[in-house]
Amino acid sequence: MNRLNLARALGAALFGFALIGIARADIKDYEFKLAEPTVTVGKDKIVTVQLLNKKTGKPVPDAVIFATRLDMAPDGMAEMATKTVREPGGEPGSYRFKAAFGMEGRWLLSLGAKVQGETGTVEGKLVITAKK
Numbered sequence: 001m002n003r004l005n006l007a008r009a010l011g012a013a014l015f016g017f018a019l020i021g022i023a024r025a026d027i028k029d030y031e032f033k034l035a036e037p038t039v040t041v042g043k044d045k046i047v048t049v050q051l052l053n054k055k056t057g058k059p060v061p062d063a064v065i066f067a068t069r070l071d072m073a074p075d076g077m078a079e080m081a082t083k084t085v086r087e088p089g090g091e092p093g094s095y096r097f098k099a100a101f102g103m104e105g106r107w108l109l110s111l112g113a114k115v116q117g118e119t120g121t122v123e124g125k126l127v128i129t130a131k132k
């Protein structure tokens with residue numbers, strides 16, 4: 001194989017890899033986003049989170065959310081945690097949680113999700129500000 005043919009073969013191989021990269025989604029292509037960055041202090045507040053495919057920009061329905069924690073770590077109160085309960089309803093690709101925000105300030109919502117057809121876990125850490 002001369003230099004030119006080698007370069008062509010290499011180019012073709014890279015192009016092939018690029019195609020595979022486009023066709024196959026990766027668990028890193030997904031992210032959680034808050035529908036609203038703030039919430040009012042009090043009981044039974046609803047937090048809505050969207051799971052998005054970053055490549056397509058589209059919401060991802062039917063994910064299995066299996067780990068959630070809500071605490072005040074961003075304001076130095078990691079031990080101040082509150083319970084989250086999944087709430088039904090919302091748009092496809094949106095996931096709702098009910099929680100009591102007992103104090104003004106920044107709360108950290110930690111999430112994990114399994115997406116159908118993907119290996120690995122989508123992890124998200126979202127800061128929600130509770131205001132009066």
Ligand SMILES: [Cu+2]
Pocket residue numbers: 072075077080103105
């Ligand atoms: Cu606190």
